[in-house]
Amino acid sequence: MPQPATLTVSLLVNGRRIAAEIDPRRTLLDLLREDCGLTGPKKGCDHGQCGACTVHVDGKRMLSCLKLAACADGHAVTTIEGIAGEAGLHPLQQAFIDHDAFQCGYCTSGQIMSALEALADPALTTRAQIQEFMSGNLCRCGAYNGIVDAIMDLKADAQL
Ligand code: FES
Ligand code: FES
Structure with missing residues (x-):
């Protein structure tokens, strides 16, 4: 064969x-x-x-x-x-913890890798835009609000 x-x-x-x-x-x-x-x-x-x-x-x-x-x-x-640095978690990983943006965690690595691109895109500024961008990442635990909160939080920090 x-x-x-x-x-x-x-x-x-x-x-x-x-x-x-x-x-x-x-x-x-x-x-x-x-x-x-x-x-x-x-x-x-x-x-x-x-x-x-x-x-x-x-x-x-x-x-x-x-x-x-x-x-x-x-x-x-x-x-x-x-994505984590020598100093510890990536700020987005920490933001997911802070905003309770997961439950079982199964989707979380994919959510964070997508969210990193959302963070880097200056054209995405509103909650609705972030939700649309992240819509291909499903979460069966329904942690969607926390996920968007984490991203919006870091977006706000970047504007300081
Ligand atoms: S495992 Fe790749 S999109 Fe679901
Ligand atoms: S945290 Fe369980 S599927 Fe998203």
Whole structure:
């Protein structure tokens, strides 16, 4: 029985160079979770519908369950494991705690990775705009108000 062809990919994951021999059909989410041991990105629906798998690729949010790992070859990937600094939690992680923006936490890594992009976008200023931007990240615990509060809080700080 012929073995399926494999290919070698090399990515920068949270600042660390990762090289792997993969099935060309492997998703970025599976590469991160199973080959890199980064289980922060969650496999919720595996169909691009829940946002739990959100990571950044070259600084832009991406649903890693829909992206082939081969397409991330040569790119920089950031997961929730890569955002805290040496001094401690990222301010957005702290804001989620302060605003009670999670309950079970299953969606939280994806929420935070999306929210980071919302924070960085100066065009998003109103609560309604933030809600719309975050609408692809579902939360079965219904922590939506706390999530938007956390983002708005940091947006307000940035204007001081
Ligand atoms: S697991 Fe990727 S969108 Fe749900
Ligand atoms: S905190 Fe439970 S799904 Fe969002």
